[in-house]
Amino acid sequence: MESALRIELPPWLAGIAAGAVVLPAVDGRMAYVAELARRNAAAGGGPFAAAVFELASGRLVAAGGNLVVMSRCSSAHAEVVALSLAQQRLANFDLAASGLPDHQLISSAEPCAMCVGAVLWSGVKSLVYGAREEDVRAIGFDEGPKHPHWADALRASGIQVTADVRRRECATVLRDYAAAGGPIYNARNLRHRSKPRV
Amino acid sequence: MESALRIELPPWLAGIAAGAVVLPAVDGRMAYVAELARRNAAAGGGPFAAAVFELASGRLVAAGGNLVVMSRCSSAHAEVVALSLAQQRLANFDLAASGLPDHQLISSAEPCAMCVGAVLWSGVKSLVYGAREEDVRAIGFDEGPKHPHWADALRASGIQVTADVRRRECATVLRDYAAAGGPIYNARNLRHRSKPRV
Numbered sequence A, B: 001m002e003s004a005l006r007i008e009l010p011p012w013l014a015g016i017a018a019g020a021v022v023l024p025a026v027d028g029r030m031a032y033v034a035e036l037a038r039r040n041a042a043a044g045g046g047p048f049a050a051a052v053f054e055l056a057s058g059r060l061v062a063a064g065g066n067l068v069v070m071s072r073c074s075s076a077h078a079e080v081v082a083l084s085l086a087q088q089r090l091a092n093f094d095l096a097a098s099g100l101p102d103h104q105l106i107s108s109a110e111p112c113a114m115c116v117g118a119v120l121w122s123g124v125k126s127l128v129y130g131a132r133e134e135d136v137r138a139i140g141f142d143e144g145p146k147h148p149h150w151a152d153a154l155r156a157s158g159i160q161v162t163a164d165v166r167r168r169e170c171a172t173v174l175r176d177y178a179a180a181g182g183p184i185y186n187a188r189n190l191r192h193r194s195k196p197r198v
Helices: A026-042 A078-090 A113-122 A133-138 A150-156 A167-179 A187-193 B026-042 B078-089 B113-122 B133-138 B150-156 B167-179 B187-193
Strands: A004-008 A049-054 A060-065 A103-109 A126-131 A160-162 B004-008 B049-054 B060-065 B103-109 B126-131 B160-162
Touching: A004 B078, A026 A049, A026 A060, A026 A103, A026 A126, A026 A167, A049 A078, A060 A078, A078 A103, A078 A113, A078 B004, A103 A113, A103 A167, A113 A150, A113 B113, A126 A167, A133 A167, A150 A160, B026 B049, B026 B060, B026 B103, B026 B126, B026 B167, B049 B078, B060 B078, B078 B103, B078 B113, B103 B113, B103 B167, B113 B150, B126 B167, B133 B167, B150 B160
Parallel strands: A103 A126, A126 A160, B103 B126, B126 B160
Antiparallel strands: A004 B004, A049 A060, A049 A103, B049 B060, B049 B103
8 A cells, every 4th residue: 555645735725834823813813714715715625724723822733724625535624634734743643732732723614523523532622613514504515413412522521612703704605615616525425315314 | 834644654554455355245354454453553553443345346445544643643543544545546535436336444443423424424335343332432432422323324325334243353452452551542631521421
């Protein structure tokens, strides 16, 4: 087999000088991530972005976009890309490891079933998202079988969960992507398979 | 930032000549994956493995192990590694894309909350697992807030779900790992955070 699994970052994303971005307010962090989502979609990715910040200082640790189609990897959601890059940069699989500052994941949209788990395992202490699940579903993407009380489960594990930060702005990125004919990948399967309604 | 997210494969895993392994029976496929889990643990990884096979022929497409600690990536569960490698090898983010044969994921253990989502997005048509969630929890790993009817949700999406294939053998790999003092990563956090009970 290959010697590694590689998720290539598009040049605009690889070019972000993480340490140079410092955004003290959560609202500003989301404005930054919403713009990343727009840029990711414009560059051929999905209309989703996420970024890991140091919770207190607002220093950017890593930014990710949805790279499913271009990286040929259905797990390359924005949250997984950002969390994994942050962990590799800090050389630790646990962003809550001793000696590290607390970390926050800012996501332009509510995490899907997979990403809820990815957030839980990552060690972040805070999750903030913009667009809601219904905004994501409205353009045809599925969110999968999420636990009905997933946010409470994260909170019980010590992760703050905050919704609706710049929701309208993030939802507009989704709608603009759909209006421009952006591919709703996996939609073929969803049509074939019928949406899970559990 | 870096130009790519890289999950290095340990040499023994990279050395598997996927196309050369053909296992017609599901039971034999699980025996192979249980042995991969044992080997992954022996090589410093977690006691979990997974592999993607062509459903009808039993040809191995890609094999993965849990590489969380060594690759410094909390999302590098065996299922995610195997599915992602299979997709990159077939140059498609969707293992159900037209022109491809049906695929099956064999996992040595019941998928966690994150991996349930990863399976759903991958395009596999069949999921077979060995050890149950309670076997995984018994040695201290958490499975996260899974939807209570996650298997039904996968089935509603056209994915067959089969449990308990060589469960005892796969559970023994878990117990032997714990008995040998293998790290139960994230256990520190789980102690701090209290286990989600939703």
